[in-house]
Amino acid sequence: MLAAKPSQLDHDRTAAVPLAALTAWQALVDHAELQPGQHVLVHGGAGGVGTFAVQIATTLGGRVTATASARDTDFVTALGAQGVIDYRAERFEDLVRDADVVLDLVGGETQDRSWVTLRPGGTLISIVQPPDPEKAAAHDVRALFFIVEPDRVGLVAIAELIDKGRLMPVVDRVVPLTETRAAYEALVTEHPRGKVVLHVDGNRST
Ligand SMILES: NC(=O)c1ccc[n+]([C@@H]2O[C@H](COP(=O)([O-])OP(=O)(O)OC[C@H]3O[C@@H](n4cnc5c(N)ncnc54)[C@H](OP(=O)(O)O)[C@@H]3O)[C@@H](O)[C@H]2O)c1
Numbered sequence: 001m002l003a004a005k006p007s008q009l010d011h012d013r014t015a016a017v018p019l020a021a022l023t024a025w026q027a028l029v030d031h032a033e034l035q036p037g038q039h040v041l042v043h044g045g046a047g048g049v050g051t052f053a054v055q056i057a058t059t060l061g062g063r064v065t066a067t068a069s070a071r072d073t074d075f076v077t078a079l080g081a082q083g084v085i086d087y088r089a090e091r092f093e094d095l096v097r098d099a100d101v102v103l104d105l106v107g108g109e110t111q112d113r114s115w116v117t118l119r120p121g122g123t124l125i126s127i128v129q130p131p132d133p134e135k136a137a138a139h140d141v142r143a144l145f146f147i148v149e150p151d152r153v154g155l156v157a158i159a160e161l162i163d164k165g166r167l168m169p170v171v172d173r174v175v176p177l178t179e180t181r182a183a184y185e186a187l188v189t190e191h192p193r194g195k196v197v198l199h200v201d202g203n204r205s206t
Pocket of ligand 1: 044046049105147148
């Protein structure tokens with residue numbers, strides 16, 4: 001389950017990698033089997049998993065459209081997305097057609113509105129809720145839900161991308177462990193980009 005940390009990152013930023021990056025990696029590489037040139041719609045492109053998904057899909061040669069809040073449009077574009085849709089102002093299903101892959105990091109009605117964006121034979125992958133198999137069949141798409149698994153091979157590949165400068169964790173802030181509650185509440189009120197890291201001070205005995 002273990003892999004060496006990326007040599008270029010400190011431990012705080014490295015802590016942001018394993019769960020979120022592996023989830024994006026397994027979705028795109030293992031489950032979607034993304035091929036260069038394919039069009040990927042990533043829902044929630046500015047979040048913890050989404051920031052990795054946009055970068056990984058781009059570095060694999062995919063063409064990425066992402067949904068995000070208006071304030072994150074430039075940020076998600078800088079991660080590699082060719083198009084960013086403000087999910088409050090626009091209806092993505094009116095703008096995206098014939099996507100090869102939809103990566104659903106949001107669930108609910110976002111998942112339900114995504115079927116029409118896929119080409120026949122495309123793939124919808126959700127990490128939030130199992131897609132309805134009847135709706136998948138009706139739209140002639142493959143659809144699945146998965147939970148990230150420990151994966152040394154994936155971690156090594158991710159660390160290599162980071163060391164080559166092709167992938168970077170997005171860390172909104174690093175917070176002392178003693179401020180965990182406030183940091184957690186800030187996830188709801190401040191909508192941080194990427195991950196919030198809790199720093200455990202190894203020099204303190206209590
Ligand atoms: N199955 C698994 O193995 C697995 C692994 C990791 C995570 N997860 C789950 O996956 C989900 C995402 O995780 P995360 O860590 O990336 O969460 P996160 O850091 O909270 O990011 C969620 C992102 O989605 C955006 N968003 C919210 N509503 C949206 C909508 N209607 N359309 C488009 N974007 C929207 C948010 O933007 P604003 O803040 O600007 O609204 C935020 O940037 C969570 O439910 C988590 O529990 C599952």
